[in-house]
Amino acid sequence: MKKQPTLGDQLRERGISRRTFLKLCAVATSAMALPPAMIPRVAKALEKAPRPSVIYLSFQECTGCLESLTRSHDPTLESLIFNSISLDYQETLQAASGTAAEAARDEAMKKFYGKYLLLVDGSVPLKDNGIYSTIAGQTNIETLKKAAAGAAAVVSVGTCASFGGIPYAKPNPTGAVPISDLIKDKPVINISGCPPIPVVITGVLAHYLTFGELPAVDSLGRPTAFFGDSIHDRCYRRPFYDRGKFAESFDDEGARNGWCLFRLGCKGPTTHNACATTKWNGGVSFPIESGHPCLGCSEPNFWDGGGFYRALSTTTAPLGVISGAAIAAGAAGGAALGAAGRRKRAVAKREHHVVTADELKPKKKKEEQS
């Protein structure tokens, strides 16, 4: 049997210099959020990396995840990834269509059985035998089970595949579930986000390519290299939170001065993702930098969190999540932590009303009067 060419072989055949290879390794190491001291090890591993087969399935989703990946603003890494994997099935990107496409997938699954990497975006509907999403007459659950059987590992791309996302939101009419609910006998990694940060997707792929295994994950199955810190912990507006300086509306003095957006509903304290450091659109900015609160799109049930503009109360996050200093500062700043605020939230949650940041402000005087 002919030996599969390694990435090193391929690059040399194409006349790529060692310098260019070292540069690609530096870019990949940065994308994997590994420390620069790892560059020589990444180079060593990538040189010997075989070219893995990748099958990419799309279920109940909006294609935003793939849009994010293919507009990664990082063609160097993107071309490294796309040159070093064999993308054997992706409905939106592949040239083949109809039965030819399905045949290509089945052939790759057979040829690389037990070795291919399975990427999935979208959730899988289970209600009424899964009839709410079918491709070529096959329900998503059938396709997934069949493809996962021969996969070495499964990568859930996006919040829908990771946690159910929007299809899973109440009242979940299709009975949608995340991939990890269905695949129990394979390693599954969740790259959540709506959409996920492009470099996080390519970073995980580069890690698999480099080390032949998926990176370390947190309790929700997400790679800790990117989801280890909360948005709040890495936010450049954090000093304002610590000093109790908040924007109270979108055009007040606080908003203009770039103060903390906590009271406008920012979910940064309970959201884990790399937006605050990696940023978006080639490093231009991220939502908070553009003056909008974080929606918490990389967390489970973000759509049912009770309103994007409703301030978090500390009761929604386990105490361990927010550092002691933040709690102290939050309390000192009177950041919507009052009992009145909590009561209002509970009532609103039941009745599904919208609570404004203004209503959540501690209203001592009024209560004393009543």
Added chain:
Amino acid sequence: MSGLDEIRVVAGEAGGMRENVRAILHEIETLLGRLLETGEASAIDIRSLPLMPGDYGALESALGSGEISAEFHGDSGPTVMTETGIPGIWWVTHFDQDEEVAAEFIEITMVPEILLSQQEDIRDGLEDLRQRLAAVDNH
């Protein structure tokens, strides 16, 4: 001037002088001391830092520019290596084919590795030179 330019972006002097820049400079100080004492090179990945708007420029001007600037024109886009005003500290920016920044490091080293001629490339070059000489000699 577009309307967007009129929106003031204020990014804080929260906590006094630019905290991030000061912290990074302290880290660089430690790493540069190590380079001098033990010869061990290191690097800081700029993408891994939570920089405020304005921090980047402040860091750049704090380090200043030095005596050497080199450019590598590879297949995957250019890489610019500039020694900062502090010898041993290099600002290395890797661009992709679209000239967008793909990765950026502050390297604490005698010379960035990518600037050195690489063994594999030297070997290929030597082979090439020998072939050319052989063609001339056989003529």
